[in-house]
Structure formats: C-alpha cells, structure tokens
Amino acid sequence: MVIVSGVQRDYLALVERRYRESYEYIKESQGYASRLLKINPSAYDAYFTQGFTEYLIGSMPFFLRWFMKMDDIVCTKEQGLQDLRVAADQGQYLKPFAQILLAMFYLREKQELKTEKLLTQLTNEYPENKTFRRELEKVRAQNHAD
Numbered sequence: 001m002v003i004v005s006g007v008q009r010d011y012l013a014l015v016e017r018r019y020r021e022s023y024e025y026i027k028e029s030q031g032y033a034s035r036l037l038k039i040n041p042s043a044y045d046a047y048f049t050q051g052f053t054e055y056l057i058g059s060m061p062f063f064l065r066w067f068m069k070m071d072d073i074v075c076t077k078e079q080g081l082q083d084l085r086v087a088a089d090q091g092q093y094l095k096p097f098a099q100i101l102l103a104m105f106y107l108r109e110k111q112e113l114k115t116e117k118l119l120t121q122l123t124n125e126y127p128e129n130k131t132f133r134r135e136l137e138k139v140r141a142q143n144h145a146d
Contacts, residue, residue, distance in 0.1 A: 002036055003093070005029035006049045013056070026053055048087035048094040048101075055080025055105055081105060088118070096122065103135075112143050 006029040012022035033049035058077035084105065087098035103118040119136040126132060 002029055002032040002046050002049050005032060006052070010052075026056070029053070044087055044090040045092055045094045046087075047083045048091060048098045051080045051083030051085075051087060051098070052101065053080070054083055077105075077109070081109075096126075107139070112139055115139050116143060 005025050009022050009025035009029050012018045012025060029049045030053045033046040033053075036043050036046045037050065054075065055077050057075045058080055081102065084098050084102045087094055088102045089095075091098050099118050099122055103115045103122070106112070106114040106118065116136065116139045119132055119139060122129070123132045123136050
C-alpha cells in the first residue's frame, strides 16, 4: 500500500504538477510508511516515502508547511535527504528510484559532488542507460567548470 499510494502521489505531483490533488496521496502513503516502519524498521523502501514527503514539505514556504502538518513528519529537507539515503543504500524495490530522486535533490541543494557519486553508481549499475551517462557528463562538466 505504501508503494501504490506513493506512485499515485508521485504521478500527480511530479508529472501532472497537481500538488493539491497529490496531498491526499501524500498523507495516505505517509501513514502507511509510518505504520510499517513502526512495525518493521528494516523495511527500508518505506524510508523512500517518508523521505520524499519530508523533503517535499520541507521545501515549501513556512505558511504552506503549517497547513500540511502530518503525524511523524518533521518537515525538513535535511530529514528527507537522510531518509532517502536509507532507501538509496538499503532499499529492495525502490533503491534505484531513491538514488535518482536523491541525485536530483542533491543537485537542487547545490551538492554536485554527491550528485556525481550517485550518477556514477547508477551508470555503473545500468551501463545501457544513456540518460544516466548523459546526466553524469553534465554534472562532471559543471563541477570542472567551477
């Protein structure tokens, strides 16, 4: 249920950019993830949902975060990145997706070296994926230009 509601949340928020409609799925997926992690803290894929929610809400202006309070959510980008790292390092099903999202968030946070490291891992693990290689080349070019 964490994955199902999370995919619906991701589609509405990231693809259709319908943030208001995605909010119900954010709450739903977060509720499932919180319950699962209380029962089984080693369900590492649930950290993806928790981290995505933390980062997403933590990135919003304060007045919006105030309206979006949820149980078991600190609402900071830092906590979101930490939870996503758990999923990216130890996840079973969502590990590659967590790595991609984490690389994207690191890029937003101007942490290009961490982005480069994740893209290098993804390129090595999925050598046939031209997108990973192309994005890695862009990040490397930017890092060497600075």
